[in-house]
Amino acid sequence: MASFTLFLFALLFTLLPTAFGQTWTSCNPLNTTNCPVDNALGTNATFNWNGTMADSKLWNTTAGTVQWTEHGGEFIINGRGDSPTIQSTFYIFFGVVSVIMKAATGQGVVSSIVLESDDLDEVDWEFLGGNQTHVETNYFGKGNTTSYDRAIYYPVANPQNEFHNYTVHWTSATIEWWIDDNMVRTLKYEDAVGGKNFPQTPMNIRLGIWAGGDKANSNGTIEWAGGLVDYHGGPYTMTVQEVYVQDFTSGKEYSYGDETGDFQSIKVTNGTSKAVAEISAPHGVSGHWKALSNTAHIAIIASASGSALLAFLAIIFCCIKQRRAGRREFAEIEAQREKEAAELVEYKRQMAAGNFSQSSSMNNRF
Numbered sequence: 001m002a003s004f005t006l007f008l009f010a011l012l013f014t015l016l017p018t019a020f021g022q023t024w025t026s027c028n029p030l031n032t033t034n035c036p037v038d039n040a041l042g043t044n045a046t047f048n049w050n051g052t053m054a055d056s057k058l059w060n061t062t063a064g065t066v067q068w069t070e071h072g073g074e075f076i077i078n079g080r081g082d083s084p085t086i087q088s089t090f091y092i093f094f095g096v097v098s099v100i101m102k103a104a105t106g107q108g109v110v111s112s113i114v115l116e117s118d119d120l121d122e123v124d125w126e127f128l129g130g131n132q133t134h135v136e137t138n139y140f141g142k143g144n145t146t147s148y149d150r151a152i153y154y155p156v157a158n159p160q161n162e163f164h165n166y167t168v169h170w171t172s173a174t175i176e177w178w179i180d181d182n183m184v185r186t187l188k189y190e191d192a193v194g195g196k197n198f199p200q201t202p203m204n205i206r207l208g209i210w211a212g213g214d215k216a217n218s219n220g221t222i223e224w225a226g227g228l229v230d231y232h233g234g235p236y237t238m239t240v241q242e243v244y245v246q247d248f249t250s251g252k253e254y255s256y257g258d259e260t261g262d263f264q265s266i267k268v269t270n271g272t273s274k275a276v277a278e279i280s281a282p283h284g285v286s287g288h289w290k291a292l293s294n295t296a297h298i299a300i301i302a303s304a305s306g307s308a309l310l311a312f313l314a315i316i317f318c319c320i321k322q323r324r325a326g327r328r329e330f331a332e333i334e335a336q337r338e339k340e341a342a343e344l345v346e347y348k349r350q351m352a353a354g355n356f357s358q359s360s361s362m363n364n365r366f
């Protein structure tokens with residue numbers, strides 16, 4: 001009976017979407033001083049996605065599903081309407097963002113790295129699937145889209161087949177775009193309409209893929225994206241191996257002091273940010289637990305409770321899940337399972353060593 005309760009608990013755990021932190025409706029600080037504060041990163045951090053999935057307290061999946069594999073976070077377009085996207089729950093107020101990634105192939109398919117603030121300052125990298133020689137850099141200030149003449153394309157070797165390091169180095173004076181070890185573009189504050197169009201407010205980080213070449217889009221967008229997407233030619237996959245983020249400000253929260261959108265108006269609240277607390281949380285068992293797949297969670301509970309029935313149900317769940325994985329390569333599933341198996345062994349070792357924080361880490365989720 002007790003183990004059956006555990007099973008239901010585990011099932012619930014897999015079905016309920018996890019919702020951490022605060023939620024808010026989007027709010028433009030240029031129109032009101034009542035917008036919610038921005039949680040700061042307030043430190044530097046490396047997110048390796050080629051071995052673990054993103055921490056959902058720090059990264060919110062805002063559309064679709066990201067596949068976590070040994071290669072990295074995979075953002076995949078399998079068919080019409082797919083546009084997996086992930087967004088940091090933290091903001092940086094000037095800093096560095098390096099993304100080690102491989103763009104997706106496919107005419108009309110757009111892979112992107114976007115830094116975006118609440119008042120729509122924006123710094124971009126956009127990769128067009130049909131263009132194997134260039135990457136686009138762009139920026140917007142305060143959502144000013146009266147012209148689209150700020151985009152500049154730079155040469156890059158084989159962005160769809162090779163991992164490259166795309167870095168934005170952002171201060172109140174300049175924005176630099178780097179491809180690997182080469183700085184390709186610099187924007188000075190004064191050169192962006194005397195600063196008016198210069199991105200200067202706390203930004204979060206968004207990574208994603210979308211079909212710029214969908215037939216429902218405007219002709220201009222389709223043309224920019226390089227033509228219509230052939231949905232039968234996919235899957236089209238953008239792979240993010242690593243994200244490094246450094247916040248040049250070390251604070252707890254950022255807020256807008258007035259409606260100017262000027263960096264001088266941004267208020268920094270001192271203290272430890274939620275992100276720092278999460279990053280420095282002990283990543284013992286609970287860290288492992290979080291990184292494990294749902295199948296592994298059930299398997300752990302099954303073996304811990306010693307129930308053959310549960311083990312059987314875990315296998316069934318695993319197989320249903322595996323069928324759902326559909327187009328994922330068999331080899332990839334195998335690799336994933338091997339990794340889970342290794343983590344399971346480590347988890348059991350820690351359990352045997354007397355660390356039983358697993359149940360409390362589960363309780364935290366409800």
Ligand SMILES: *[C@@H]1O[C@H](CO)[C@@H](O)[C@H](O)[C@H]1NC(C)=O
Nearest residue numbers: 020021022023024060061062
């Ligand atoms: C995560 O994204 C969803 C969908 O956009 C949104 O409703 C939710 O508020 C976000 N949560 C956080 C913590 O940002």
Ligand SMILES: *[C@@H]1O[C@H](CO)[C@@H](O)[C@H](O)[C@H]1NC(C)=O
Nearest residue numbers: 027028029030031032119143
């Ligand atoms: C801000 O207010 C202006 C004027 O009322 C309005 O046109 C604009 O759409 C608003 N922007 C946002 C993001 O709410």
Ligand SMILES: *[C@@H]1O[C@H](CO)[C@@H](O)[C@H](O)[C@H]1NC(C)=O
Nearest residue numbers: 043044045046047244245246
């Ligand atoms: C953060 O930056 C410091 C100083 O530059 C460096 O020593 C440290 O390794 C960095 N931490 C991470 C997680 O990258």
Ligand SMILES: *[C@@H]1O[C@H](CO)[C@@H](O)[C@H](O)[C@H]1NC(C)=O
Nearest residue numbers: 048049050051070100241242
């Ligand atoms: C993950 O990628 C980093 C570089 O971004 C590399 O150093 C590391 O070895 C990779 N890990 C695995 C498990 O492939």
Ligand SMILES: *[C@@H]1O[C@H](CO)[C@@H](O)[C@H](O)[C@H]1NC(C)=O
Nearest residue numbers: 130131132133134153154226
């Ligand atoms: C890729 O983009 C560059 C810069 O816009 C352009 O010169 C080149 O023709 C494009 N290549 C393809 C195949 O569209």
Ligand SMILES: *[C@@H]1O[C@H](CO)[C@@H](O)[C@H](O)[C@H]1NC(C)=O
Nearest residue numbers: 144145146147148193196197
């Ligand atoms: C928007 O940007 C254009 C240049 O692209 C500039 O001429 C114009 O003054 C800007 N508008 C505002 C309100 O800053």
Ligand SMILES: *[C@@H]1O[C@H](CO)[C@@H](O)[C@H](O)[C@H]1NC(C)=O
Nearest residue numbers: 098165166167178180181182
């Ligand atoms: C990415 O490129 C930047 C700029 O050249 C560099 O500072 C950083 O160390 C690079 N990151 C990795 C992981 O190679």
Ligand SMILES: *[C@@H]1O[C@H](CO)[C@@H](O)[C@H](O)[C@H]1NC(C)=O
Nearest residue numbers: 215217218219220221222223
């Ligand atoms: C878009 O392009 C198609 C094909 O070139 C053309 O038939 C259609 O009229 C265009 N629509 C607009 C709104 O320009």
Ligand SMILES: *[C@@H]1O[C@H](CO)[C@@H](O)[C@H](O)[C@H]1NC(C)=O
Nearest residue numbers: 250251252267268269270271
């Ligand atoms: C916040 O911290 C900074 C640097 O540590 C300090 O100069 C400033 O006075 C602090 N502000 C408040 C309101 O405590």
